[in-house]
Amino acid sequence: MKSLLxxxxxxxxxxxxxxxxxxAVAELHYIHxxxxxxxxxxxxxxxEVSTIGRLYDANGRLLVELAREQRxxxxxxxxxxxxxxxxxxxxxxxxxxxxxxxxxxxxxxxxKVRVGMLARRLLRGGRxxxxxxxxxxxxxxxxxxxxxxxxxxxxxxAQENSYELRHVGLAARTLxxxxxxxxxxxxxxxxxxxxxxxxxxxxxQAHFGSKRRAKEEILARYATFVYLGGGQYGFARAAxxxxxRRLTTFTVDDADKAALLAGIAKSPRDYAPxxxxxxxxxxxxxxxxxxxxxxxxxxxxxxxxAKEQTLPVxxxxxxxxxxxxxxxxxxxxxxxxxxxxxxxxxxxxxxxxVYVTADAxxxxxxxxxxxxxxxxxxxxxxxARDVIQGAVVVLRNGDGGILAETGGRQVxxxxxxxxxxxNRVTQSLRQPGSAMKPIVYLAAFRSGGFTLDTLVPDxxxxxxNGVSQPLKSISNYDGRFKGLIPIRQALAExxxxxxxxxxxxxxxxxxxxxxxxxGVRTTLGxxxxxxxxxxxxxxxxxxxxxxxxxxxxxxxxxxxxxxxxGSGEVVPVSRPDPSPTTIDAAALALIQEGMRGVVRLxxxxxxTLAAAAFPIAVMGKTGTTNEFRDAIFVGSTYGSSxxxxxxxxxxxxxxxxxxxxxxxxxxxxxxxxxxxxxxxDGILGNAPxxxxxxxGRITSALLAPSPLPSARVAVDLxxxxxxxxxxxxxx
Numbered sequence: 001m002k003s004l005l006x007x008x009x010x011x012x013x014x015x016x017x018x019x020x021x022x023x024a025v026a027e028l029h030y031i032h033x034x035x036x037x038x039x040x041x042x043x044x045x046x047x048e049v050s051t052i053g054r055l056y057d058a059n060g061r062l063l064v065e066l067a068r069e070q071r072x073x074x075x076x077x078x079x080x081x082x083x084x085x086x087x088x089x090x091x092x093x094x095x096x097x098x099x100x101x102x103x104x105x106x107x108x109x110x111x112k113v114r115v116g117m118l119a120r121r122l123l124r125g126g127r128x129x130x131x132x133x134x135x136x137x138x139x140x141x142x143x144x145x146x147x148x149x150x151x152x153x154x155x156x157x158a159q160e161n162s163y164e165l166r167h168v169g170l171a172a173r174t175l176x177x178x179x180x181x182x183x184x185x186x187x188x189x190x191x192x193x194x195x196x197x198x199x200x201x202x203x204x205q206a207h208f209g210s211k212r213r214a215k216e217e218i219l220a221r222y223a224t225f226v227y228l229g230g231g232q233y234g235f236a237r238a239a240x241x242x243x244x245r246r247l248t249t250f251t252v253d254d255a256d257k258a259a260l261l262a263g264i265a266k267s268p269r270d271y272a273p274x275x276x277x278x279x280x281x282x283x284x285x286x287x288x289x290x291x292x293x294x295x296x297x298x299x300x301x302x303x304x305x306a307k308e309q310t311l312p313v314x315x316x317x318x319x320x321x322x323x324x325x326x327x328x329x330x331x332x333x334x335x336x337x338x339x340x341x342x343x344x345x346x347x348x349x350x351x352x353x354v355y356v357t358a359d360a361x362x363x364x365x366x367x368x369x370x371x372x373x374x375x376x377x378x379x380x381x382x383x384a385r386d387v388i389q390g391a392v393v394v395l396r397n398g399d400g401g402i403l404a405e406t407g408g409r410q411v412x413x414x415x416x417x418x419x420x421x422x423n424r425v426t427q428s429l430r431q432p433g434s435a436m437k438p439i440v441y442l443a444a445f446r447s448g449g450f451t452l453d454t455l456v457p458d459x460x461x462x463x464x465n466g467v468s469q470p471l472k473s474i475s476n477y478d479g480r481f482k483g484l485i486p487i488r489q490a491l492a493e494x495x496x497x498x499x500x501x502x503x504x505x506x507x508x509x510x511x512x513x514x515x516x517x518x519g520v521r522t523t524l525g526x527x528x529x530x531x532x533x534x535x536x537x538x539x540x541x542x543x544x545x546x547x548x549x550x551x552x553x554x555x556x557x558x559x560x561x562x563x564x565x566g567s568g569e570v571v572p573v574s575r576p577d578p579s580p581t582t583i584d585a586a587a588l589a590l591i592q593e594g595m596r597g598v599v600r601l602x603x604x605x606x607x608t609l610a611a612a613a614f615p616i617a618v619m620g621k622t623g624t625t626n627e628f629r630d631a632i633f634v635g636s637t638y639g640s641s642x643x644x645x646x647x648x649x650x651x652x653x654x655x656x657x658x659x660x661x662x663x664x665x666x667x668x669x670x671x672x673x674x675x676x677x678x679x680x681d682g683i684l685g686n687a688p689x690x691x692x693x694x695x696g697r698i699t700s701a702l703l704a705p706s707p708l709p710s711a712r713v714a715v716d717l718x719x720x721x722x723x724x725x726x727x728x729x730x731x
Contacts, residue, residue, distance in 0.1 A: 031101070031195045038199060039152045045207055047073060047217075049224060051350030055324075055331060057360045058403075058561070063324050068348050070241075071233035074223045076216040080250040082297075083235060086262035087223065089291035092143040096215050100144040100197030141193070143222045146265075148196040150225050153189060228261060229268030235261055242273055242312055255298055256306040259288035273312050281311060326407030326423045327358050331559050333426075338574070339563070352571065355562040357401035362684075365677035366392045366404040366645075373649065373670035374409055381658060386413060388657075390649040391424035391539050392670065394678075395547045398640040399578045400555035404674075422652075429522065429536040430648065433663065434494045434605075435623030435632045436533035438591055439545060440503050441491055443514035445587035447506045452488040452594055452697075456502065458495045459483065463504075463528035472529070474500050477624075477662075488701055491594045492604035494622065496532055503531035517583055519544035519554065533623060542634055543646035549595070550619065550636035550644055552588050554581045592638070593694045595619035599635075600698050605664050606635070609672060616675050616687045622663035627656045631666035635675075638688045643678065647671050 043049070052067040088095050094102050141149070204214035228238035238261055239247040250258055263284040264271045271284045286307045293303040331354060332344055346352045370390050378385045389412065394404040407423035410416065422428070444450040458481050465472035476496050490498035503511055511531060512524050520542075524535035544557050555578035563571035581588070596619040598604040605622040608614075620635020630650040636642055647667040650657060657666065679687045 031191070032198055034195060035199060039196075041200070041203055044151060044200075044221060045204065047221065047224075048351075049073065049221070050348075053347035053350050053352060053354070055328060055354045055356055057356060057358050057363075058401075059359065060355075061360045063356070063358070063360060064328050066328070066348055067350060069233045070231050070237050071224060071350075072236040074220055074234055074236045074247065076220040078248050079220065079223055079235065080248065080254075080258070082250055082252050082255055083223075083247065083258045083261070084219065085292050085295065085297040086255070086258040086288055087143070087219070087235075089295045089297070090259075090262040090288045091146070091265065093291075093295060095143050095219065096212070098142060100142060100199075100201040101194045102140070102142050105140045105142070142197065144197040144201055144218055145193045147218060147222045147225060148200055149189075149193050150227075151221075152196055153193060226265050227268060228264045229272035230274065238264070252298075252302065255289060255292065255302060256285065256309040257312075259292065259306065260285045260311070263288045278311060324358070324360075324363055324405075325421060326405045326425060327356065327363065327402075327559065329407070329420065329423055330402070330405055330426060331356055334558065334560050338560070339571070342563075342571070351565060353564045354560060355564070356559050357396070357403065357561045358405065358559065359403050359683065361681070362394055362678055363404040363406070365681075365683075366394055366406050366674050367410065369670045369673035369677065370406050370647070371410060372673065373647075373666065376669070377649065377657075377661070377666060384651075386411065387651065388649065389424060389652055390647065390667075390670070391428070392674065393425045393540055393543050393646050394674065395543050395557060395644045395646075397547050397551035397636060397642045397644055398553060398555075400544065400547065400557040401561065402557055402559045403643065405559075424648070425539045427538065428648075429538055430630055430650065431533050431536055431625045432542050433533040433623035433625040433630060433632055434496075434499075435542060435621050435634050435663070436531065436535075437491065437494060437499045438549065438595055438621050439515050439518065439520075440499050440511050440531045441487065441594060442518075442549065442583070442587060442591040443510045444487075444502050444506050445590045446514060446583060447510055450487060450502070452486060452491075452590055452597070452701075454487050455484045456487055456490055456498050457483070458485050458490060458498050459501075461497050461500055463500060474532075486701075488594060488597050489601070489603070491621075492597045492601040494598075494605050499531045500528055503528060514583070515545065517554075517581065518548040519556070533625065539646050539648050542632075543644050546620070546634045546636055546646065547644040548581055549588060549591050550638065550642055551640045552581050552583070552585065553578045553640055555579075589694070592619060592690075593697060595621055595635075596690055596694065597698050597701070598622075601702065605662075606633070606668060608664070608668065609635075614672055614676065616679050617690050618675060618687075619690075620671070622668060624662040624664075625650075628658060628661050629654050629656055631657060631661055631663045633663050633667035633671045635671055637675070637679075638690045642688045643684065645671050645674050647674075 049071065050067070050069055051071050051073055052065045054065050055063040057063050092102065094104065201211075201214060201218070204217055205211050208214050208217055224234040224236070226235070227233055228235065230238075230241055232238045232241045236247045239245050239250070239257070242261070243257055245254075245257075260271075260273065260281070263281075266284070269275065270277070271281050273281060275281050289298065289303045289306050292298045293300060298306070332347070335342065335347065335354065336344060342352060347354065370392050374388050374390055377388055381388070389408055390406075391408065392404065392406040393402065395401065396403060405423075405425050407425045407427075408421060412421075441450075458476070460473065460475075460481060462471040462473045474497050477494065481497060482495070485495070485498070487498070487502075489495075508526055508528065508530060512526065515524060520537055522535075522537045522541060524530050524537070527534070540557055547557075548554060556576055558575055560573055563573055565571060596617075598621055599606045599609045599618060601607065606620055609616075609618055609620075616637065618635045618637055620633060623632030623634070624630070625632075630648055632646075632648045634644070634646040636644040647670045649666050649670070675687075678684055
């Protein structure tokens with residue numbers, strides 16, 4: 001009886017042993033030879049990983065970094081020996097000898113299985129699944145396993161801790177009754193991890209020609225992919241984030257820093273410098289230093305010295321912001337609109353780098369000027385603090401390149417600006433007010449019969465105001481009418497009645513066609529008050545119109561000047577070439593001289609720009625909309641080598657700025673500060689000067705007595721007034 005029992009036990013042991021051996025052989029075959037459903041190795045082999053998309057300014061200065069994951073690629077040769085030693089000592093000391101799976105470490109991990117806990121689970125019939133995660137210890141994974149887990153098995157890993165069994169089949173269900181669903185999920189992931197690790201090492205060796213080169217490439221990819229806390233991926237980013245140092249500068253004297261970085265990988269929450277328990281961070285770092293000493297990389301004295309070093313001050317983990325939010329938002333919009341073969345994802349994953357026309361120095365000047373202008377307004381109107389808004393755009397006259405773009409204040413309603421925010425340069429359609437008048441006068445010069453010396457009536461005038469509505473009387477800002485005055489004076493003083501009269505004489509369609517020739521793309525209304533800026537357009541369009549008048553060059557405004565792929569390959573950037581405007585040179589010269597007179601004539605609305613404190617020759621025009629809702633100034637330095645600056649200030653809800661808050665009082669000072677900053681600092685060289693003859697004619701107008709019309713002109717003008725429909729409806 002006893003021998004029969006022993007025989008049966010021996011048979012059971014043999015059967016279990018055979019079954020175990022068969023299972024082991026099957027698993028070994030699966031791990032080493034099964035190559036079904038493999039992921040695409042191409043991107044990893046070519047080191048095409050998600051990095052960081054960057055925007056650079058006109059001088060190659062970094063403006064902003066955009067990324068799904070903050071990561072820089074680390075080539076093997078870029079990883080200092082002290083960092084390699086820290087990684088290998090901590091994570092995988094047999095890395096250069098194993099085939100992707102370290103069986104010594106794996107057996108050591110199996111020896112740590114909680115056998116007692118497993119026995120208790122068996123006695124309970126496999127229940128109490130909440131404890132199953134503790135059955136199997138962490139650790140034992142090689143660098144290769146950690147790499148494939150992060151690259152190929154993220155989805156599987158994310159579901160691993162579920163109490164729901166993620167695998168089908170009798171074997172999985174049977175095993176889950178013993179180790180629990182979470183235990184099965186973890187074992188299945190580990191099994192796949194080992195299979196992919198062996199395959200990856202074989203494939204990399206075949207690709208790079210030797211095991212050593214394959215290992216170096218795998219180590220480089222691990223050092224690039226691993227998450228090290230604070231939103232930073234890879235050792236290169238983490239070194240700059242935690243220490244303000246480039247990884248390539250680390251030497252053996254930085255062993256403490258290398259050890260700290262290597263220790264973070266196990267658990268960034270627990271071992272990063274900003275972890276709550278500083279003692280745990282130090283303990284983990286010092287353990288790594290001890291391992292580096294045991295590996296022979298550090299001497300006992302060097303390890304002891306490194307352990308004496310203090311932890312770095314952890315950086316504040318604030319949300320990623322940009323100091324150029326409007327520029328970034330506009331660049332992304334242009335990027336997707338003009339490059340259909342690329343997507344924002346290409347930029348966010350670092351596949352493309354963007355180079356823009358903006359100059360960081362000009363941008364800073366524009367930002368500061370707007371903030372100071374808004375602060376001046378807030379001092380007069382404290383209730384508007386943090387809610388008054390504004391926008392500034394600076395264009396190159398020669399080609400429409402955007403040098404600076406501020407689509408709103410830096411802090412609005414207590415929140416810092418973001419590139420996703422409303423951009424008041426490109427997205428806000430607002431009335432230009434009297435800033436529209438130069439377009440009206442240019443249309444008149446194009447039509448013939450008008451010059452700056454032509455006398456025009458500054459007289460009461462009324463215009464239609466809609467169906468079945470009484471006529472609308474047009475008044476001037478000062479509430480007075482001056483009678484017959486030269487166009488030069490009417491433009492300088494921004495006489496409303498004259499602008500409406502001229503639009504009526506030449507026809508509003510001529511005004512609309514001229515606006516289109518200057519680059520206004522928004523459809524303007526075919527009604528008389530469009531001459532006074534009643535039709536809406538965005539600030540970029542208005543700036544473009546003035547830029548065209550200043551330069552005589554037609555060009556679409558643009559921001560992206562070049563694109564480059566991560567490989568360095570230049571991506572063609574297509575845009576229409578700048579070309580001479582179809583507006584004749586004589587008409588352009590007249591409007592340039594007229595807007596220069598807005599500054600130089602003592603009664604001009606921008607005459608403050610003629611003061612000695614502002615030694616820059618500019619032309620421009622103020623604009624103030626109905627009920628002081630918007631204050632505007634747009635102006636330029638002369639010619640194709642100059643620049644154009646447009647400023648608008650107002651509330652987003654279109655409320656009034658208050659009596660007296662005109663374009664000259666509110667927007668012009670911001671324009672002045674931008675121009676002074678740009679040219680005083682020599683960023684764009686010397687400001688171009690206006691032609692001597694043009695300046696001479698304005699000087700002559702300053703010295704001449706107020707012109708009186710000849711009898712013939714007076715008679716002809718009276719006849720015009722008598723027969724014009726506007727005159728017949730004047731009050």
